[in-house]
Amino acid sequence: xxxxxxxxxxxxxETVVCKRLQQALTKAGYTVETFTDSxxxxxxxxxxxxxxxxxxxxxxxxxxxxxLSHIRQQERNTKVILITGYATIEIAREAQVKGxxxxxxxxxxxxxxxxxxxxxxxxxxxxxxx
Amino acid sequence: MxxxxxxxxxxxxxxxxxxYSSSSSPPPExxxxxxxxxxxxxxxxxxxxxxxxxxxxxxxxxxxxxxTAMLMLSEINDRIAFVALADSxxxxxxxxxxxxxxxxxxxxxxxxxxxxxxxxxTMLDKASQDLGHVVGTKELHDIHTQLHQYRQLIQILxxxxxxxxxxxxxxxxxxxxxxxxxxxxxLLMSLDMSQKERQVISDMTKKARKVHIFLLVILLLLSFFIxxxxxxxxxxxxxxxxxxxxxFANGDFLPITPTRKYKDEFSRLVIAMNHMMYELNRRxxxxxxxxxxxxxxxxxxxxAHELNxxxxxxxxxxxxLKDNLxxxxxxxxxxxxxxxxxxxxxAQQVVKNLLDFARESxxxxxxxxxxxxxxxxxxxxxxxxxxxxIQLEKEYEKGLPPIYGDRELLKQVFLNLxxxxxxxxxxxxxxxxKVFQDKNTGFISIHVKDTxxxxxxxxxxxxxxxxxxxxxxxxxxxxxxxxxxxIIVKHGxxxxxxxxxxxxxxxxxxxxxxxxxxxxxxISHEE
Numbered sequence: 001x002x003x004x005x006x007x008x009x010x011x012x013x014e015t016v017v018c019k020r021l022q023q024a025l026t027k028a029g030y031t032v033e034t035f036t037d038s039x040x041x042x043x044x045x046x047x048x049x050x051x052x053x054x055x056x057x058x059x060x061x062x063x064x065x066x067x068l069s070h071i072r073q074q075e076r077n078t079k080v081i082l083i084t085g086y087a088t089i090e091i092a093r094e095a096q097v098k099g100x101x102x103x104x105x106x107x108x109x110x111x112x113x114x115x116x117x118x119x120x121x122x123x124x125x126x127x128x129x130x
Numbered sequence: 131m132x133x134x135x136x137x138x139x140x141x142x143x144x145x146x147x148x149x150y151s152s153s154s155s156p157p158p159e160x161x162x163x164x165x166x167x168x169x170x171x172x173x174x175x176x177x178x179x180x181x182x183x184x185x186x187x188x189x190x191x192x193x194x195x196x197x198t199a200m201l202m203l204s205e206i207n208d209r210i211a212f213v214a215l216a217d218s219x220x221x222x223x224x225x226x227x228x229x230x231x232x233x234x235x236x237x238x239x240x241x242x243x244x245x246x247x248x249x250x251x252t253m254l255d256k257a258s259q260d261l262g263h264v265v266g267t268k269e270l271h272d273i274h275t276q277l278h279q280y281r282q283l284i285q286i287l288x289x290x291x292x293x294x295x296x297x298x299x300x301x302x303x304x305x306x307x308x309x310x311x312x313x314x315x316x317l318l319m320s321l322d323m324s325q326k327e328r329q330v331i332s333d334m335t336k337k338a339r340k341v342h343i344f345l346l347v348i349l350l351l352l353s354f355f356i357x358x359x360x361x362x363x364x365x366x367x368x369x370x371x372x373x374x375x376x377x378f379a380n381g382d383f384l385p386i387t388p389t390r391k392y393k394d395e396f397s398r399l400v401i402a403m404n405h406m407m408y409e410l411n412r413r414x415x416x417x418x419x420x421x422x423x424x425x426x427x428x429x430x431x432x433x434a435h436e437l438n439x440x441x442x443x444x445x446x447x448x449x450x451l452k453d454n455l456x457x458x459x460x461x462x463x464x465x466x467x468x469x470x471x472x473x474x475x476x477a478q479q480v481v482k483n484l485l486d487f488a489r490e491s492x493x494x495x496x497x498x499x500x501x502x503x504x505x506x507x508x509x510x511x512x513x514x515x516x517x518x519x520i521q522l523e524k525e526y527e528k529g530l531p532p533i534y535g536d537r538e539l540l541k542q543v544f545l546n547l548x549x550x551x552x553x554x555x556x557x558x559x560x561x562x563x564k565v566f567q568d569k570n571t572g573f574i575s576i577h578v579k580d581t582x583x584x585x586x587x588x589x590x591x592x593x594x595x596x597x598x599x600x601x602x603x604x605x606x607x608x609x610x611x612x613x614x615x616x617i618i619v620k621h622g623x624x625x626x627x628x629x630x631x632x633x634x635x636x637x638x639x640x641x642x643x644x645x646x647x648x649x650x651x652x653i654s655h656e657e
Contacts, residue, residue: 014439014442014443016443016447016469016473017442017446019469020443020446020447020450021446023450023454023462024446024449024450024453027453027454058435058513058516058517060516085434085435085439085442086430086434086435086438105438106438106441106442107438107441107442107444107445107446108442108445108446109445109446109449110446110449110450110453111449
């Protein structure tokens with residue numbers, strides 16, 4: 001699967017995160033949509049299939065764990081990468097139980113995220129949902 | 131003073147100094163050492179000395195009473211002896227007079243009267259020798275003279291009993307007449323004296339009864355005085371000291387000040403208690419400090435979030451800048467620069483907030499709005515609240531009067547209460563903070579209400595005790611509420627808790643609008 005075909009959704013209520021990941025990931029060749037409002041993101045997720053979702057855990061309204069649960073309920077071929085501001089064993093366990101692909105702690109570099117995305121992309125089932 | 135004793139004098143004692151500085155009594159600077167000086171400067175009058183003096187007076191009065199009674203008894207005894215003697219004397223004289231009568235009627239022997247008169251004379255001698263001081267020597271002397279003359283007359287009659295010339299002469303008749311008169315006079319005098327003495331004895335017994343009643347009354351009054359003295363100087367002292375210990379237990383560490391003129395054993399106890407209080411206060415302040423750091427520890431997750439977000443933004447932005455340096459437009463470069471600055475400022479603000487809370491700042495008292503303090507505290511705990519999925523509701527009454535106190539200490543109290551509330555709601559819930567003025571008391575009430583697990587009734591009474599904690603080992607120090615209560619009491623307020631298991635708990639803080647502690651007026655009556 002080529003990078004151009006990979007659709008990534010970034011959800012974080014920090015505007016700066018959305019802005020910079022949009023820039024970095026687009027430059028890396030992915031198709032990227034970003035949302036600072038998780039409710040709008042959920043709506044969009046219902047309309048459109050994304051291969052990879054990168055979401056912050058702690059957000060107003062709907063948090064990252066709920067986004068994860070929402071995706072898992074639909075059993076879509078989507079990898080979810082969680083971002084956390086403060087990693088604890090509890091969060092890691094919960095993420096694993098709920099079926100997150102991986103989680104990454106702030107602060108992180110775009111490269112680190114890209115490496116996780118590349119690993120996730122390899123595990124995606126080809127053509128599924130496309 | 132603040133400068134010199136910065137290390138010894140704790141934050142709260144400085145706070146107390148400034149809190150009380152506006153009032154006339156007690157003096158503005160109530161350091162332990164000064165109070166000690168004041169306590170020791172008074173003249174000494176110990177309880178021991180007081181007791182010795184009182185019981186000495188008691189003994190002297192009792193001894194006086196006993197001696198008086200003994201003297202009176204002894205006099206009565208003497209008079210009774212005299213009456214007996216006087217009666218015997220009268221008997222003897224009566225006997226002599228019968229002999230005298232027989233002599234005149236039948237011419238019987240008059241010399242039989244002589245031994246009787248001798249006995250009577252011996253009695254009279256004995257009486258004047260032993261009892262003269264009781265009856266008066268003049269009366270005895272009179273009787274003695276009469277008796278002597280009577281005896282001489284009898285002697286004349288005995289000597290001339292065969293002298294018929296004399297017996298028929300005028301002289302005999304005169305002598306007989308004189309003899310009868312003397313005899314009668316002696317008898318009358320002795321009977322009269324005996325009668326008088328009986329009267330005196332009766333009077334004295336009556337007087338003795340009165341004296342005893344009077345003395346009993348004096349002893350009763352003296353006993354009352356002793357009881358009152360012991361009450362005033364011992365029991366009242368003990369009550370005041372126990373009142374003071376309650377005060378200490380409630381976190382009010384003002385030293386006990388002298389109120390009496392003299393120093394005694396209690397003064398030494400008070401000095402010891404003041405020292406204990408000073409040490410307690412010093413240690414409490416160490417606890418406040420250590421607990422403050424602990425509270426920050428409890429905030430770690432929230433603080434990590436708060437700091438990691440701007441750091442992450444800075445990292446992402448600078449990475450994008452680094453990787454795309456050449457391809458970025460001017461507009462994008464400006465945006466990146468702007469983001470870097472604002473996110474750095476954001477991180478700076480987080481650190482500043484933390485330092486404001488944690489730093490060992492000099493305690494400052496001021497007038498301020500309590501709601502502002504609560505909002506600042508909520509700002510610190512903001513992330514914790516979000517993380518735990520807690521809904522926050524604030525109900526602040528409008529136009530509240532300001533309160534007077536120490537911002538940082540009060541912040542610490544509310545941070546404790548808020549963190550406790552958050553910990554009580556591990557699965558989320560609702561935190562309600564209500565601030566309003568109690569119309570009845572004039573105090574400002576702050577309710578911190580959670581919908582958490584609640585506190586069981588059997589531990590409600592212990593939660594303000596130091597080192598009492600229900601949190602797992604390593605999570606709570608058990609000092610938060612104890613320290614909080616200490617701080618609130620220092621502000622002249624109080625803190626209480628209401629809770630129903632599984633429904634939540636409400637901590638209620640009452641703070642006076644002008645924070646002069648209510649117990650201040652009592653202090654002048656202390657010790």
